[in-house]
Amino acid sequence: MEISDKNLVKSELFYQSLDKIWEAWTTHDGLKKFFGKDNFIELIPGGAFEIYFLMDNPDGLRGSEGCRILSFLPKKILSFSWNVPPHFEDLRNSGYHTWVVIEFIFVSDNATRIVLTQLGWPVDEKWNVAYDYFDKAWDTVFIQLSALNDTSQNQVPKRATGVGGIFLNQKIPMYLRTGIKNILGLIPTNTAPILNGDTAMTLPEKDIYNGVLSRIQQHILHLRKKIICSIIRLKIWKTW
Numbered sequence: 702m703e704i705s706d707k708n709l710v711k712s713e714l715f716y717q718s719l720d721k722i723w724e725a726w727t728t729h730d731g732l733k734k735f736f737g738k739d740n741f742i743e744l745i746p747g748g749a750f751e752i753y754f755l756m757d758n759p760d761g762l763r764g765s766e767g768c769r770i771l772s773f774l775p776k777k778i779l780s781f782s783w784n785v786p787p788h789f790e791d792l793r794n795s796g797y798h799t800w801v802v803i804e805f806i807f808v809s810d811n812a813t814r815i816v817l818t819q820l821g822w823p824v825d826e827k828w829n830v831a832y833d834y835f836d837k838a839w840d841t842v843f844i845q846l847s848a849l850n851d852t853s854q855n856q857v858p859k860r861a862t863g864v865g866g867i868f869l870n871q872k873i874p875m876y877l878r879t880g881i882k883n884i885l886g887l888i889p890t891n892t893a894p895i896l897n898g899d900t901a902m903t904l905p906e907k908d909i910y911n912g913v914l915s916r917i918q919q920h921i922l923h924l925r926k927k928i929i930c931s932i933i934r935l936k937i938w939k940t941w
Contacts, residue, residue: 722805
């Protein structure tokens with residue numbers, strides 16, 4: 702069977718610690734919280750990675766029966782073989798499995814990026830329906846995983862009172878302080894080259910920077926609303 706070089710890639714930032722999100726993907730209890738109704742997992746090379754979705758179906762037709770863990774590097778990489786749902790009868794009966802590689806990227810104590818790649822797609826048009834199916838299915842899995850996000854933690858690791866709601870102290874990394882000052886107009890744009898090219902910032906740094914940018918934008922919108930309300934109240938007061 703000829704294998705194409707087509708890859709299905711999903712990347713998402715989750716506001717969960719690396720320990721918590723690794724546990725979610727590699728333990729029985731963790732998987733049950735977001736992925737399937739039950740499972741059988743053995744975290745060893747060649748161990749089972751079976752997720753059960755259709756509990757009323759006969760054995761062998763409930764989910765990813767027969768899928769195996771291919772390799773793992775604790776809290777960094779997990780890879781496993783992956784079949785198709787029972788309703789793709791011809792593809793499932795072929796016995797062929799694609800494989801999935803999940804990368805766990807530390808962003809902060811309360812944030813982890815996951816990059817999921819499904820590869821090993823056969824050069825055969827009949828597999829296109831499976832590709833399209835998983836293109837949507839992995840999005841659903843990520844949505845369910847994001848429901849476990851730690852809402853008690855601020856999405857921006859460093860937060861305090863001060864200019865724009867962000868205190869620019871020395872504990873915040875230089876790239877972040879530079880970016881915040883640039884957004885607030887405290888320094889000229891040409892003195893902050895880190896913001897002018899994607900290659901100047903690592904992926905975790907981008908995540909933190911984007912989080913700070915979002916919070917500043919929210920703060921500005923809040924201030925605008927307060928100003929508008931104040932103007933309205935002033936106009937009403939003048940009319941009396």
